[in-house]
Amino acid sequence: MSDILNPEMIRVPGTARDRDGAIREAGQILVDAGAATQGYIDAMFQREELVSTYMGNCLAIPHGTNEATGHVFRSALSVVKYEWPIDWDGNEVRFAVGVAGYEGGHLEVLSKIAIVFSREREVAKLIAAESAEELYRLLLSVNED
Structure with missing residues (x-):
């Protein structure tokens, strides 16, 4: 299996200015990478309408609904870092991490991302990252088995 994250799937900075734009931006990276339709x-x-x-x-x-599995070709992540916070239903978001999980692989991927972002020190490093390459190095653990 190939890595679920590579530097080409990371955008620094993102161009979206609102939640819907951020969802579209994170999703389009997955589509462009051939991970999803x-x-x-x-x-x-x-999914966002069901639960934030x-x-x-x-x-x-x-990420997509459970019914969207036919639209996913492989597990992959997209990471978009925003210079200024995006309003996500009243919450400030600096990172939109799009997830495409193939054959149930999304749960493990979601878990790995949640672990990285649960540590405030790691989040501070991610916010300070100035390039896709730097973010990739900080997020490499998501590719580990």
Whole structure:
């Protein structure tokens, strides 16, 4: 299995200015990488309508609904870092991490991201990162088995 995250799937800075734009931006990276179809982005919006994907510590993890599995070709992450906070239903988000999980692989991926973002010191390092390469080095643990 290939790595779920590579430097080409990281954007610093992101261009979105609102929640919907951030979901679209994170989803489009997954589509462009060949991990999912355009329909998966629609499923990401459907998931957001069901329950917010805001996780705390400046992080949102937009991902599709369980019914969207046919739109995913491989497990992958997209990471978008915003210079200024995005309003995510009243919460400040600096990172939109798009998740495409193949054959149930999203739960492990979500867990790894949640662990990284649960540590305030690590979040401070991520916020201070100035390039996709720097963010990639800080997030390398998500590729470990």
